[in-house]
Amino acid sequence: MYLVAVLQAVTPFIFPDFTTPAPRDLSFEAGYAVADSGTWAVEFYTRGWGDNAQWVARRSLVIPNGREQITWLTEADCPAIRSVVETLNDYSIGSVRVPYLGPRPQPRILWPQPKGPPTEAATYTVWGRGRQADGSFADYSVSATAGMVAEWTKLANNTLKPCWTAPQTPE
Numbered sequence: 001m002y003l004v005a006v007l008q009a010v011t012p013f014i015f016p017d018f019t020t021p022a023p024r025d026l027s028f029e030a031g032y033a034v035a036d037s038g039t040w041a042v043e044f045y046t047r048g049w050g051d052n053a054q055w056v057a058r059r060s061l062v063i064p065n066g067r068e069q070i071t072w073l074t075e076a077d078c079p080a081i082r083s084v085v086e087t088l089n090d091y092s093i094g095s096v097r098v099p100y101l102g103p104r105p106q107p108r109i110l111w112p113q114p115k116g117p118p119t120e121a122a123t124y125t126v127w128g129r130g131r132q133a134d135g136s137f138a139d140y141s142v143s144a145t146a147g148m149v150a151e152w153t154k155l156a157n158n159t160l161k162p163c164w165t166a167p168q169t170p171e
Contacts, residue, residue, distance in 0.1 A: 027045055028129075029129065030085060030088055031044060031127050031128060032124070034123070039061070040157075041059070042059045042060075042160070044057055054076070055074070055081040056075070056081075073163050080163060081163075084160060087152070087155070122150075124144055124152075127141035128140060
């Protein structure tokens with residue numbers, strides 16, 4: 001249900017209500033979504049703790065009539081789950097830049113031209129739990145139509161694509 005709270009609070013205009021809760025023995029770790037012609041969301045969970053933790057992934061497609069199509073994977077089914085999640089450790093969310101406050105930008109020769117959002121583009125979102133620069137825990141969510149967020153999401157999708165099978169419930 002963590003997905004429901006994050007997606008409804010952070011991006012209610014993109015994500016409909018995901019209604020199927022995860023089994024109680026799973027702990028939410030991170031997720032990503034692609035909102036295009038339907039919304040795909042993939043959540044990563046762990047079952048157990050420490051070195052014995054098993055990674056589990058849930059992929060949901062919410063279609064316009066509100067029904068979900070859910071597919072589950074375990075690390076035993078798809079060892080690539082762990083490597084996809086591990087790449088999030090190297091993922092940099094970036095920084096906040098408030099116009100007219102903070103350092104002045106350098107001449108345009110040194111900075112790439114800003115890219116506006118493309119029209120009718122998919123929206124990519126990554127969310128999870130992490131640490132701030134001072135070590136404090138934080139929940140995060142970042143969305144974009146291009147750039148590193150979109151590239152990571154595409155990489156995760158392509159890596160896991162061969163593993164997805166018919167809808168099922170994790171054992």
